Amino acid sequence: MEKINTLEKLNNMGKDMVGQIKKGHSPYFTTPLRSRGNIKFDKEEGVLKLGKKDEKRTFANVGQARKFMQTMAIAAKCKKFVEEELHTSIRGLYYQLKFSLGENLEEDLFSEQSESNPLIEDLEVALDVKREDFNLSTDRKGFVAGDMLIEDTFGGEKTVIDCGKQGRSGWSIPSDVDNGMKIKELNADYVLVVEKDAMWQRLNEDKYWKKQNCLLITPKGQASRGTRRLLRKLADKKLPIYVFTDCDAWGWYIYWAIKTGSMNLAYLGTEIAVPEARFIGVTMKDISDFDFLSKLTIKAKPVDIKRASEMIDYPWINRHKEWVNELKTVLRTKQKLEQDALQGPRLTFVGEYLAKKIANNDFLP
Amino acid sequence: MEKINTLEKLNNMGKDMVGQIKKGHSPYFTTPLRSRGNIKFDKEEGVLKLGKKDEKRTFANVGQARKFMQTMAIAAKCKKFVEEELHTSIRGLYYQLKFSLGENLEEDLFSEQSESNPLIEDLEVALDVKREDFNLSTDRKGFVAGDMLIEDTFGGEKTVIDCGKQGRSGWSIPSDVDNGMKIKELNADYVLVVEKDAMWQRLNEDKYWKKQNCLLITPKGQASRGTRRLLRKLADKKLPIYVFTDCDAWGWYIYWAIKTGSMNLAYLGTEIAVPEARFIGVTMKDISDFDFLSKLTIKAKPVDIKRASEMIDYPWINRHKEWVNELKTVLRTKQKLEQDALQGPRLTFVGEYLAKKIANNDFLP
Numbered sequence: 001m002e003k004i005n006t007l008e009k010l011n012n013m014g015k016d017m018v019g020q021i022k023k024g025h026s027p028y029f030t031t032p033l034r035s036r037g038n039i040k041f042d043k044e045e046g047v048l049k050l051g052k053k054d055e056k057r058t059f060a061n062v063g064q065a066r067k068f069m070q071t072m073a074i075a076a077k078c079k080k081f082v083e084e085e086l087h088t089s090i091r092g093l094y095y096q097l098k099f100s101l102g103e104n105l106e107e108d109l110f111s112e113q114s115e116s117n118p119l120i121e122d123l124e125v126a127l128d129v130k131r132e133d134f135n136l137s138t139d140r141k142g143f144v145a146g147d148m149l150i151e152d153t154f155g156g157e158k159t160v161i162d163c164g165k166q167g168r169s170g171w172s173i174p175s176d177v178d179n180g181m182k183i184k185e186l187n188a189d190y191v192l193v194v195e196k197d198a199m200w201q202r203l204n205e206d207k208y209w210k211k212q213n214c215l216l217i218t219p220k221g222q223a224s225r226g227t228r229r230l231l232r233k234l235a236d237k238k239l240p241i242y243v244f245t246d247c248d249a250w251g252w253y254i255y256w257a258i259k260t261g262s263m264n265l266a267y268l269g270t271e272i273a274v275p276e277a278r279f280i281g282v283t284m285k286d287i288s289d290f291d292f293l294s295k296l297t298i299k300a301k302p303v304d305i306k307r308a309s310e311m312i313d314y315p316w317i318n319r320h321k322e323w324v325n326e327l328k329t330v331l332r333t334k335q336k337l338e339q340d341a342l343q344g345p346r347l348t349f350v351g352e353y354l355a356k357k358i359a360n361n362d363f364l365p
Numbered sequence: 366m367e368k369i370n371t372l373e374k375l376n377n378m379g380k381d382m383v384g385q386i387k388k389g390h391s392p393y394f395t396t397p398l399r400s401r402g403n404i405k406f407d408k409e410e411g412v413l414k415l416g417k418k419d420e421k422r423t424f425a426n427v428g429q430a431r432k433f434m435q436t437m438a439i440a441a442k443c444k445k446f447v448e449e450e451l452h453t454s455i456r457g458l459y460y461q462l463k464f465s466l467g468e469n470l471e472e473d474l475f476s477e478q479s480e481s482n483p484l485i486e487d488l489e490v491a492l493d494v495k496r497e498d499f500n501l502s503t504d505r506k507g508f509v510a511g512d513m514l515i516e517d518t519f520g521g522e523k524t525v526i527d528c529g530k531q532g533r534s535g536w537s538i539p540s541d542v543d544n545g546m547k548i549k550e551l552n553a554d555y556v557l558v559v560e561k562d563a564m565w566q567r568l569n570e571d572k573y574w575k576k577q578n579c580l581l582i583t584p585k586g587q588a589s590r591g592t593r594r595l596l597r598k599l600a601d602k603k604l605p606i607y608v609f610t611d612c613d614a615w616g617w618y619i620y621w622a623i624k625t626g627s628m629n630l631a632y633l634g635t636e637i638a639v640p641e642a643r644f645i646g647v648t649m650k651d652i653s654d655f656d657f658l659s660k661l662t663i664k665a666k667p668v669d670i671k672r673a674s675e676m677i678d679y680p681w682i683n684r685h686k687e688w689v690n691e692l693k694t695v696l697r698t699k700q701k702l703e704q705d706a707l708q709g710p711r712l713t714f715v716g717e718y719l720a721k722k723i724a725n726n727d728f729l730p
Contacts, residue, residue, distance in 0.1 A: 084712070087570055089563035092708040098661055099709030137566055143537065152532030155570045159532040167517030167524040168546075172508065172534040175566075181533075198454035198502055201540075205452055205520045296463055343457040344464030347449070 009127040010079045026060030031126040039266045041316045046275030048261040071119045078134035087135045125267045132176040142227035143170035146215035149185040177230045188215045195245040208351045228272045241277040247337040249307035278363035282337045284329040296341040300334045320365045374492040375444045391425030396491040404631040406681045411640030413626040436484045443499035452500045490632045497541040507592035508535035511580035514550040542595045553580045560610040573716045593637045606642040613701040614672035643728035647702045649694040661706035685730045
């Protein structure tokens with residue numbers, strides 16, 4: 001999203017409001033409903049999205065006046081941040097609002113930050129703009145190693161970062177990988193997404209990315225918005241995206257959130273989902289292919305069992321019979337398997353496992 | 366700690382055991398007691414340390430045989446990792462042990478990873494070596510921006526990383542900042558440690574480190590072992606270390622853990638503590654110096670009140686009357702203050718605040 005476009009949208013929203021007021025109407029705007037009932041799985045695209053239901057936010061409504069006013073105050077602050085070309089967190093936004101609204105009003109509008117978060121989402125969906133485009137930073141998490149040059153224009157300076165020359169640390173994926181940031185050069189055959197940072201470090205030490213000519217990425221658990229956007233951009237460049245997690249509730253969640261998007265970010269839809277992603281492992285099926293794993297399984301926790309049975313009911317999962325088989329095995333054996341178990345025979349085994357599965361196209365959909 | 370030294374220590378431990386067995390004795394080793402009763406505050410050095418109490422771990426003792434055997438198995442694996450020059454996490458270690466001990470023994474020695482952690486600590490203190498020297502990686506966290514070149518030798522390759530050319534991301538502080546890593550060049554007048562990553566990003570965008578010729582570091586909350594070691598190394602280079610956190614239970618904890626070390630890492634003593642550190646803010650005193658802050662305070666939570674009254678009783682804190690005053694103000698007003706509040710009047714205010722306090726040497730001890 002370009003800054004001009006974001007500013008224009010914010011300006012137009014303001015003009016709309018003024019126009020409505022001048023005509024003697026109560027100002028209002030409409031925003032797609034984000035509740036569960038309006039979240040749909042788009043079969044064609046393979047992505048969780050919002051449906052067609054809208055909500056109207058209006059000033060002249062006792063139940064909505066306060067929130068309406070808050071949303072307009074947020075929009076005004078975001079406009080200022082974009083014009084100033086300065087970024088802050090929603091905590092920083094909260095204090096700016098508290099500072100400027102606090103003394104002119106009878107009560108503190110933003111006594112709790114939790115009030116401002118859904119209002120920012122309102123603005124994001126109403127204007128079809130991401131909060132990153134409002135210069136609001138989100139929690140960053142995740143690292144990259146591989147043959148990729150990133151051009152980062154930040155605080156008025158341009159830097160080129162070589163993700164192949166970051167030693168043991170890797171390049172930290174920022175909150176915003178769109179504005180002022182581009183992939184300048186990229187030389188990789190695929191992207192490997194590794195759930196755990198410690199496993200990423202293990203593979204980085206083995207120079208897995210160099211030997212396999214791939215990009216090695218860890219989301220460090222659940223993928224941040226920035227990491228999901230980066231994966232989307234890499235998939236747009238036609239790189240296959242392989243995801244490597246534990247075989248348990250948390251690992252599956254990480255994979256499916258990357259692939260189809262997640263309920264709470266369904267409003268970002270295709271911007272943040274990577275339906276092209278494939279699941280490389282670890283799987284219950286691996287146990288029959290790699291004998292030693294049978295003694296390295298762990299008893300599944302109640303949350304794993306509960307999650308597995310829920311997942312079998314999701315239409316976007318149970319349309320894949322491979323996943324149904326996988327989840328049924330978990331439910332039957334009540335066992336789970338961690339990616340770390342592949343270090344059992346020798347520390348370097350995990351790279352051999354991955355290279356073999358990739359060579360054999362041995363993935364779950 | 367050099368690798369040779371670590372290997373030598375592991376070898377000597379093994380030889381000791383064999384010697385004892387050959388003499389017909391039950392093998393044993395001694396290790397300093399790590400329980401609360403043996404943690405002392407060293408007034409001279411200003412650091413939490415272990416006292417003189419030792420414990421004996423012996424094989425011929427029904428209550429200790431199992432743990433003794435586990436510890437020896439861990440020592441053997443760590444020796445292998447160091448010789449192979451490969452790193453792993455304690456989760457990787459756990460699976461290596463499960464793999465090699467699992468089939469020869471009646472029961473799984475390491476059915477739970479929680480069993481192995483205290484045993485690794487036993488080895489660390491018994492041999493006076495850090496787990497990082499055993500090639501065991503710990504959770505990494507924290508970022509640096511500033512004029513510093515890091516030489517990182519990793520996986521057989523040497524890379525030089527310029528912490529001043531990392532754009533919006535910064536250099537990610539790794540688990541181990543000692544082995545295969547050195548500070549090649551450093552040009553800074555002081556180190557600023559900023560509790561929150563979002564605030565670090567704010568200051569990085571303002572190029573605070575360039576304007577002030579300092580190193581800008583965020584531990585991202587509680588400082589990791591790697592971040593504390595890096596701060597120790599920077600303090601050894603005679604750079605002043607200023608810590609900037611929230612004025613609340615969590616912020617104070619972050620500061621005091623950096624300064625004196627923490628209870629659970631007291632066994633690392635001076636290796637990981639930075640008694641030279643000073644607290645820059647935010648403080649209750651700031652409210653009288655910066656008027657607008659009085660309307661940006663928040664009601665303290667019960668945990669903040671509880672922590673403040675506990676801290677007043679710690680001898681290493683209440684010997685500083687400035688801290689006693691600060692904590693008494695919190696207890697009296699029942700208010701807290703976040704570092705983000707400094708963004709209230711304008712986003713760039715936080716840098717002005719910091720520069721002013723540093724110019725005036727306005728710190729808590």
